[in-house]
Structures are given as structure tokens and as C-alpha cells.
Amino acid sequence: MAYTDDAVLSKLSALNETHESIATTAQWIMFHRRHASQTVHLWLTKLKDLPSAKRLNMIYLANEVTQQSKARHKEDFLNAFSPFIADATAVAYKGAPIDVQAKLRRVVDVWRERSIFDREILQDLDAKLAEIDRTRPAAHVGVFGSGHSLSSSSASSVPAELIALAKAQQAVAKAVQPMKTSLKNANTEYEKSVDPATTSAPLPVQAARLNGLLKTLANAEGAVTQCIQARRDLIRELEKILATNREALDSDEKQMMELSGRRTEVEQKRQTIERAIVGGLTTEELSGGAASGSPLPEPDRPQVEALTPPHVQDHVEDFHGNSSSAGHQPQNGQPQPTAFQGAAAPGDGQAAFPSSAPGIEILSNLASQYQAVPLNGSKKRKIETSDEFPDLGGDDGIDADVKEILRKESHSS
Known part of the structure; x- marks a missing residue:
């Protein structure tokens, strides 16, 4: 067929979604690569006239032509498609169903x-698709994992950052059910083909059954391939979201550190101003101190009464009578007790004991001041009771209970 505009439009009108149709049309177009620029203009015009459901086939055709040209190092169609591919893809993408947009x-x-097209062209294409996603109403965005759309009564709408992820998830959900059906049919047909009962059928019948089984297996394989591709797209979108949030997390952590440093700086400045207020400094004095770098003087601490109790040595001296004579004067008309006269002073190396010590200890201390009485054999020297203890004269400050104990001890001996 000779190359004419009508011939090109006829080929484009007969294009369908099968790989055979796309490959055959692409070969015919590439054969007439001398008319690449005119062919691309006719292709773009036809794409805009087609309904959104059939525009995907035109993109598939452009993909086949450009990839074959890239592999054969023929730049004619690559140069012809480059100025229009971003706008054409955006036209096909806008208003298309979720599954078509995913494809x-x-x-x-x-x-x-x-690397079919230059990096700048692909960046422009991504920007156009992202703009379409942002302007899409929330009511038309599908919910994760469901084939239903969001309505105004929905609890929440999908954020713009998750629209592509929602589409990928919907594509997976739509691909799973056909895959399960195709697998079930393929497994059933395969089990029938290996059943011994079917081997007795005539050979033409077996050949027909095997042909049908091959088609069923091919359909199942295509369904599984589509599901695998949908899951890969979903994983790719998840990785994009993860990478974006990791970068945002690093930025937030840096801002957090900066804010923490600023807060510490402001807190120190506030404390400096408060100390200046307590110290009675003026703004000029505070500014001068800050400029010189010298720290502000700390305010004087308030005077407080000491709470430390008197030393215990003071009480010991009062107890032994070594304090001033004023300590022995009667108070409130009552005589004050004095230390035992027979006890040694604390400075003489002898242990002092209070007047209220038990009688046995007093008796032991008194006995230690006299020499022991020598014993001759088994006889003891009789000591007069009246001479056992020296006459100390009067009570000498001995307590009445102690005196009674001494009296009983002397009678018992």
C-alpha cells in the first residue's frame, strides 16, 4: 500500500489492543520512515479524536515504533515524536480510567x-501527569484495594501524594480476580488433558482439545503477567513514597536540632536578663557587660540564722563542773547538782562518771582507790564494817538510792 494520509488514517483506525495489530501497524509505519514527521502529525490528530478508552492503543503504537527505532539506531521517528509525546500522553492520561492510567x-x-526519550522530555511528561493528578476531584479517586470511588459522604479523601499509589493498588485488585479465574480454568483443562479417559479419544479430537488447552494456558499466563506487572507498579509507587518521606524525615530532624539550639540560646538570654534585674543593672550596663564578655555578678545571698546545734563538749564541761561558776548558781531557787567529789577530773586521765550512775559502778570505782587486803591461806582478814568505806562527810552529793545500795552491800558482806 502506497503512503498517503488516508492510508495512514486507515491503519490507525483499524488499530486494536492486540500485540499483532500494534506490531503490524508499527512495521508499516517504520517502512515509510521518510514521512516520519507527517505520520506523527496524523497520529496526534487521530489520538485526540478517539475516545479515552482507545487512546491507550495509540500510545502503545508510539511505544512500539520508538523502541524499534532505538534498537535499530534509526532516529527519524525518535526526533519526530519527541516534541509531541508529552502532550499526547497527557491527553491520553486525562479522563482515562484508573487501570488505563496505570498502564x-x-x-x-x-x-x-x-532512555527512549531525553531526560528533559520525561521530566516534562511527569510534571504534566502530576498536574492532572492534582486537579482530579477527590470524588473520582478510588479507595485502596476497592473498585468503588470516593463520594462526598466518604470519611476522608485520598491525599494527592497517594493518588498514584491508590491507582496502583486498584490495578492490583482488578488484576487479581481475572487471574484467579484464568488459573482455575487452566488447571481444570490441564487435569482433563492428562486424564487417562481422554487418551482413548480419536487423535483429531485430542488435537482439538490440546489447541483449546494451549489457548487457555496462554490466557492464564497473560492474566498472571498482568497481575505481576500491577504488583511491580504498586511496589514502585511504595518505594517512591518511602524515599520521599525519608528525605522529609531528614529535613525535619535538622530543623528540630536547629530549633533546639535556638531555644537553648533564648533560655540563656532570659536567665541573663533575670539576673540583671535582680542585680539592679540597667540596660546600658547589661549591654556593656555583654559586649565585654564578662559574666554578670551573682546577687548576694540572703542572711539566714545558723541551725547548727552547740558542740557536745560544752555540755561535757558543764556536766563535770569545768564551766564558769555561773553555771553552778541556783536557778529559780533550786540547787543545781554537782559532780561527785571523789571522781577525777577529765584532764587527770581518770574516767568521769555522772552522779546518777548505778551503785555497783560507784562501788567499783571507790574500791579501786584502796589496796587489796592480803589473804593468809583460807582465812580472810576481818575488816570492820565501819572502816570499809571512808567517811566522805555528809552526803557528798550521793543520791539516796545509791546510798541505800551501799548500805545493803555493807551489811551483806
Whole structure:
């Protein structure tokens, strides 16, 4: 068929979604690569006239032509498609169903992975698609994992950052059910083909059954491939969101450190001003001290009464009578007790004991001041009771209870 505008439009009108139709049309177009520029203009016009459901086939055709041209190092169609591919893809993307948009994004990812178009063209294309996603009403964005759309009565709308992820999730949900059905049919047909009962059928019948089984297996394989691709797209979108949030997290942590440093600086400044207020400094004095770098003087501490109790030595001296004579004067008309006269002073190396010590200890101390009486054999020298203890004269400050104990001890001996 000779190359004419009508021939090109006829080929484009007969294009369908099968790979055979797309490959055949692409080969015919590439054969007439001398008319690449005119072909691309006719292709763009036809794409805009088609309904949104059939525009995907036109993008598939452009993908086939450009990839084959790239592989064969023929730059004619690459140069012809480059100025229009971003706008054409955006036209096909806008208003398309969720699953069609996911397929279009997959084509764009293939162009990026294989470097079919320049980086600037792909960046412009990504910006156009992102703008379409942002302007899409929330009521038309699907919920994760469901085929229903959000309505005004929905609890919440999907954020703009998650629209692409929602589309990928919906594509997976739509691909899973056909895959399960195709797998079930393929497994059933395969089990029938290996059943011994079917081997007795005539050979033409067996051949027909095997042909049908091959088609069923091919359909199941295509459904599984589509589901795998949908899951890969979903994982890719998840990785994009994860990378974006990691970068945002690093930025937030840096801002947090900066704010913490500023808060510490302001707190120190506030404390400096408060100390200046307590110290009675003026603004000029505070500014001068800050300029010189010298720290502000600390305010004087308030005078407080000491709470330390008197030393215990003072009480010991009062107890032994070594304090001033004023300590022995009667108070309130009552005589004050004095130390035992027979006890040694604390400075003489002898242990002092209070007047209220038990009688046995007093008796032991008194006995230690006299020499022991020598014993001759088993006889003891009789000591007069009246001479056992010296006459100390009067009570000498001995307590009445102690005196009674001494009296009983002397009678018992």
C-alpha cells in the first residue's frame, strides 16, 4: 500500500489492543520512515479524536515504533515524536480510567528505564501527569484495594501524594480476580488433558482439545503477567513514597536540632536578663557587660540564722563542773547538782562518771582507790564494817538510792 494520509488514517483506525495489530501497524509505519514527521502529525490528530478508552492503543503504537527505532539506531521517528509525546500522553492520561492510567504510567517508566526519550522530555511528561493528578476531584479517586470511588459522604479523601499509589493498588485488585479465574480454568483443562479417559479419544479430537488447552494456558499466563506487572507498579509507587518521606524525615530532624539550639540560646538570654534585674543593672550596663564578655555578678545571698546545734563538749564541761561558776548558781531557787567529789577530773586521765550512775559502778570505782587486803591461806582478814568505806562527810552529793545500795552491800558482806 502506497503512503498517503488516508492510508495512514486507515491503519490507525483499524488499530486494536492486540500485540499483532500494534506490531503490524508499527512495521508499516517504520517502512515509510521518510514521512516520519507527517505520520506523527496524523497520529496526534487521530489520538485526540478517539475516545479515552482507545487512546491507550495509540500510545502503545508510539511505544512500539520508538523502541524499534532505538534498537535499530534509526532516529527519524525518535526526533519526530519527541516534541509531541508529552502532550499526547497527557491527553491520553486525562479522563482515562484508573487501570488505563496505570498502564500509561508503566509505558512512561519503560521509556525512562530504556532512555527512549531525553531526560528533559520525561521530566516534562511527569510534571504534566502530576498536574492532572492534582486537579482530579477527590470524588473520582478510588479507595485502596476497592473498585468503588470516593463520594462526598466518604470519611476522608485520598491525599494527592497517594493518588498514584491508590491507582496502583486498584490495578492490583482488578488484576487479581481475572487471574484467579484464568488459573482455575487452566488447571481444570490441564487435569482433563492428562486424564487417562481422554487418551482413548480419536487423535483429531485430542488435537482439538490440546489447541483449546494451549489457548487457555496462554490466557492464564497473560492474566498472571498482568497481575505481576500491577504488583511491580504498586511496589514502585511504595518505594517512591518511602524515599520521599525519608528525605522529609531528614529535613525535619535538622530543623528540630536547629530549633533546639535556638531555644537553648533564648533560655540563656532570659536567665541573663533575670539576673540583671535582680542585680539592679540597667540596660546600658547589661549591654556593656555583654559586649565585654564578662559574666554578670551573682546577687548576694540572703542572711539566714545558723541551725547548727552547740558542740557536745560544752555540755561535757558543764556536766563535770569545768564551766564558769555561773553555771553552778541556783536557778529559780533550786540547787543545781554537782559532780561527785571523789571522781577525777577529765584532764587527770581518770574516767568521769555522772552522779546518777548505778551503785555497783560507784562501788567499783571507790574500791579501786584502796589496796587489796592480803589473804593468809583460807582465812580472810576481818575488816570492820565501819572502816570499809571512808567517811566522805555528809552526803557528798550521793543520791539516796545509791546510798541505800551501799548500805545493803555493807551489811551483806
